[in-house]
Amino acid sequence: MTDAAGSSAVDDSFHVFDTTLRDGAQREGINLTVADKLAIAGHLDDFGVGFIEGGWPGANPRDTEFFARARTELELRHAQLVAFGSTRRAGLPAAEDPQVRALVASQAPVVTLVAKSHDRHVELALRTTLDENLAMVRDTVVHLREQGRRVFVDCEHFFDGYRANPGYAKQVVRTAHEAGADVVVLCDTNGGMLPAQIQAVVATVAADTGARLGIHAQDDSGCAVANTLAAVDAGATHVQCTANGYGERVGNANLFPVVAALQLKYGRRVLPDGALAEMTRTSHAIAEVVNLTPSTHQPYVGLSAFAHKAGLHASAIKVDPDLYQHIDPEQVGNTMRMLVSDMAGRASIELKGRELGIDLGGDRDLVARVVERVKERELTGYTYEAADASFELLLREEVEGKPREYFRIESWRAIAEHRPDGVHANEATVKLWAKGERTVATAEGNGPVNALDRALRLALERIYPELARLELADYKVRILEGAHGTSSTTRVLISTSDGRTVWSTVGVAENVIEASWQAVVDAYTYGLLRAGIDPQR
Numbered sequence: 215m216t217d218a219a220g221s222s223a224v225d226d227s228f229h230v231f232d233t234t235l236r237d238g239a240q241r242e243g244i245n246l247t248v249a250d251k252l253a254i255a256g257h258l259d260d261f262g263v264g265f266i267e268g269g270w271p272g273a274n275p276r277d278t279e280f281f282a283r284a285r286t287e288l289e290l291r292h293a294q295l296v297a298f299g300s301t302r303r304a305g306l307p308a309a310e311d312p313q314v315r316a317l318v319a320s321q322a323p324v325v326t327l328v329a330k331s332h333d334r335h336v337e338l339a340l341r342t343t344l345d346e347n348l349a350m351v352r353d354t355v356v357h358l359r360e361q362g363r364r365v366f367v368d369c370e371h372f373f374d375g376y377r378a379n380p381g382y383a384k385q386v387v388r389t390a391h392e393a394g395a396d397v398v399v400l401c402d403t404n405g406g407m408l409p410a411q412i413q414a415v416v417a418t419v420a421a422d423t424g425a426r427l428g429i430h431a432q433d434d435s436g437c438a439v440a441n442t443l444a445a446v447d448a449g450a451t452h453v454q455c456t457a458n459g460y461g462e463r464v465g466n467a468n469l470f471p472v473v474a475a476l477q478l479k480y481g482r483r484v485l486p487d488g489a490l491a492e493m494t495r496t497s498h499a500i501a502e503v504v505n506l507t508p509s510t511h512q513p514y515v516g517l518s519a520f521a522h523k524a525g526l527h528a529s530a531i532k533v534d535p536d537l538y539q540h541i542d543p544e545q546v547g548n549t550m551r552m553l554v555s556d557m558a559g560r561a562s563i564e565l566k567g568r569e570l571g572i573d574l575g576g577d578r579d580l581v582a583r584v585v586e587r588v589k590e591r592e593l594t595g596y597t598y599e600a601a602d603a604s605f606e607l608l609l610r611e612e613v614e615g616k617p618r619e620y621f622r623i624e625s626w627r628a629i630a631e632h633r634p635d636g637v638h639a640n641e642a643t644v645k646l647w648a649k650g651e652r653t654v655a656t657a658e659g660n661g662p663v664n665a666l667d668r669a670l671r672l673a674l675e676r677i678y679p680e681l682a683r684l685e686l687a688d689y690k691v692r693i694l695e696g697a698h699g700t701s702s703t704t705r706v707l708i709s710t711s712d713g714r715t716v717w718s719t720v721g722v723a724e725n726v727i728e729a730s731w732q733a734v735v736d737a738y739t740y741g742l743l744r745a746g747i748d749p750q751r
């Protein structure tokens with residue numbers, strides 16, 4: 215669980231190259247503005263990657279503008295900006311090729327050139343000869359070097375090309391290397407390779423060409439991270455990745471597990487001090503900019519990456535978290551979480567109590583009662599792993615010997631009316647007791663649940679002004695199959711926010727209004743608990 219890297223200096227002989235802004239932007243559903251690209255570049259630089267590929271200047275106005283604005287608006291502390299483009303067109307001198315000119319005009323200090331290395335692609339896609347393709351690689355690298363640029367060459371379809379014609383694929387690598395490319399990057403463009411294949415080819419090409427090699431792995435067989443690490447095992451010292459694995463089709467090698475493995479498991483110091491502990495935040499911040507919900511199951515940085523559900527796991531974790539975790543979550547800025555469900559055992563409840571700051575005092579009977587209640591209720595449709603606040607109320611009820619009762623409901627009623635004029639009207643009345651006072655409140659809403667929520671709020675707000683801050687953040691309904699001929703039940707999950715945190719509550723009943731009501735009552739009860747209100751006063 216310790217960081218295997220010994221020294222604190224970043225290892226300059228190894229490149230962490232990010233292509234979120236180029237290949238990541240090729241993912242379906244991502245559409246970045248220049249401002250988004252600048253913001254992501256800022257996050258990546260703060261994280262400490264060595265190279266940020268910003269896009270293809272000249273291919274579209276947005277990427278051209280990005281490089282122009284980056285010159286004045288980006289103050290990179292760790293990374294160098296990279297412009298991406300292709301080798302010159304067949305039959306055209308590099309200096310006269312408009313897209314090569316655009317690369318130079320971008321003023322990026324580093325250029326990545328995509329080059330064909332698969333003979334079939336040269337013949338079918340470029341429609342030129344194998345020799346002319348070599349000349350295109352050579353001329354473009356030489357020209358860009360003369361313009362003072364550092365050059366990396368991405369050999370597209372390298373591994374498929376190597377299988378078809380290894381001699382030619384290696385000739386492309388040698389040509390790029392001899393022309394002055396700093397790194398020749400072997401690309402698994404179709405993403406179909408497996409780690410052992412990558413490792414064998416990278417090792418052979420390194421030995422046969424003497425070139426410094428990099429790896430660019432697409433994730434079509436779900437092996438991009440493994441393929442990237444296999445290439446490193448074989449001697450590659452430059453890894454091309456994208457934040458959260460965004461990329462063309464199913465994506466690219468995910469930057470975060472790659473750098474975490476390099477730093478924590480290979481002992482390579484590839485990021486500046488302290489950067490790894492910012493990894494979870496960086497991943498989520500970039501997801502926010504691209505407007506995609508972060509995957510909760512992403513290795514290292516996902517919300518569930520260190521969430522433990524099984525009772526047996528919890529019982530071992532209670533003794534030592536290392537027993538069921540491959541690293542300490544804090545090393546990557548994540549946290550361990552205990553999930554409570556019908557798979558929980560006593561240890562899960564004890565650890566969850568600890569997490570919530572509730573002293574269970576080693577009371578085995580109490581803990582066993584909580585386990586039993588959770589299992590019984592989950593059998594009827596409740597789910598506590600998704601309703602942390604309802605679980606906390608249940609736990610406190612067992613610890614305190616009675617439910618938290620800030621108010622006592624006398625009755626409630628909801629009416630949904632369809633009028634002859636076609637208008638839908640919803641009205642609810644709630645009668646309750648709070649602090650010794652009886653209150654009756656009636657409210658309208660855009661549905662019966664909304665009307666009930668408003669009536670409850672109206673009844674309570676005068677007595678508990680703290681509730682004014684609360685807002686319904688999410689509402690989910692699921693119909694659960696009835697077992698053995700019984701009718702189906704409805705589960706409602708509600709998320710509520712007080713502007714600082716969000717909590718979830720659950721209700722289960724045959725009818726959706728009753729289930730919603732339970733979840734709403736738990737939501738307000740928990741809101742008052744969080745606000746520190748004493749139910750006795």
Ligand SMILES: CC(=O)SCCNC(=O)CCNC(=O)[C@H](O)C(C)(C)COP(=O)(O)OP(=O)(O)OC[C@H]1O[C@@H](n2cnc3c(N)ncnc32)[C@H](O)[C@@H]1OP(=O)(O)O
Nearest residue numbers: 270272273274300301302303304328329330339340370403
């Ligand atoms: C594996 C990868 O992901 S590489 C990155 C791919 N990214 C992109 O394609 C996104 C940006 N691309 C674009 O905006 C456009 O495709 C452009 C501006 C680059 C080119 O547009 P167009 O000139 O209209 O050409 P089009 O996209 O139809 O075809 C690509 C051309 O580049 C040529 N080409 C492809 N690879 C190379 C190469 N490595 N070296 C030189 N020429 C190449 C093709 O042969 C084709 O030539 P043709 O116009 O003579 O048929």
Ligand SMILES: CC(=O)C(=O)O
Nearest residue numbers: 237368370371401403
């Ligand atoms: C260069 C690149 O994106 C690829 O070969 O997949």
